[in-house]
Amino acid sequence: MSDIADVPPAVVGRLRVICGELPEAYEEPAWIGLRWRIRRRTFLHVYTTDGRGSAYIDMDDPAILMTFRAPPGELAALAHAGPPFFRADWGVNVVGMVLDDETDWVEVAELVTDSYRVQAPRRLAFRLKAGG
Template identity: 35%
Template sequence: MTDPLSRLRALCTRLPEVTEKLSHGEPTWFVRRAFVSYADHHHDARLAFWCAAPPGVAEELVAASPERFFRPPYVGHRGWLGVYLDVEPDWDEIAEIVTDAYRTVAPKKLVAQLDEG
């Protein structure tokens, strides 16, 4: 199995002007603001990542598949989504989730640049 951190990093860093820094001891990806944060057993015994989500999406995914998605502590009330990586991840779906997270926080000119590419 491919290292989930490497896969997640590749998905995040392919997006325009993304930087990676440690935040709260975990790799976190920024496009001006954070949009994805790795969660290596940070708050519980599960491997996951947290990300920004468009309005209503987090609630919908958590309700539909609580074995794969959750409301993360501290940021869940702001619409962020938690995605478990210790189950068989669907990397195509995760790529879409990461891209949506980016679109949620990126400046409009960078979203336009993403759409052009």
Template identity: 45%
Template sequence: MAEHPPIPPSIQSRLNAICMGLPEVVEESAWTGIRWVVAKKNFAHAVMIAEGWPPAYAEAAGSAGPMLVLTFRLPPARLAAPKFSRPPFFRPVWFANIVGIRLDAHSDWDEIADLITESYCVLAPKKLSALVDRPNG
């Protein structure tokens, strides 16, 4: 594949609105896609899968694409929920607490905001995560 498709600007704007509203977040271009980091830790990563690339994401999501996915981290207790084992979610193997979700026209942006915020709180220093208002405490 000669050129990798970018994250659609409308989706990037929605993700930025969520991620950049959290304390001390930096948006970065990743090896593919865009990631948001806190204290040098990646808590959200948006990637376009197309024609089976990138292969690790295509395999984890079970699709050669085209599709846009977002990966994030969750605490172990939350990972046990059965919903994270079925579409639109998927479980990559590269970290025990990583989850992915397909983003499309049917995505629930309130849920995505909650998942991103939870991911931030999993990886952020405690002093920063304490500043975040979370619906589930």
């Protein structure tokens, strides 16, 4: 079972605020860390690596990683942007980002909202675009 304690409470708190603005989004434990979903589709996953690296990115130290869906027009740019971004090869249109002291939380909010739009049914995505 997941250990949500692996993600620092401050990070979880910020993500909860962002995701709390998205219609019908909900949080649940994942196999590691937490994920946020719309219906049964995951649009955000956050967890902490243990310092032995990750399947997606070479790292020697523990790190907080966030994976999310990118719209087709942004996928290649984000996947090839370099740190803090990386390509997560486990799914279609999945990109990752390292969250650290330099993280731009306004950018994170935009990325998470775009990820939600990719995964949400059109009716809900439209509702979001229309301001709620």
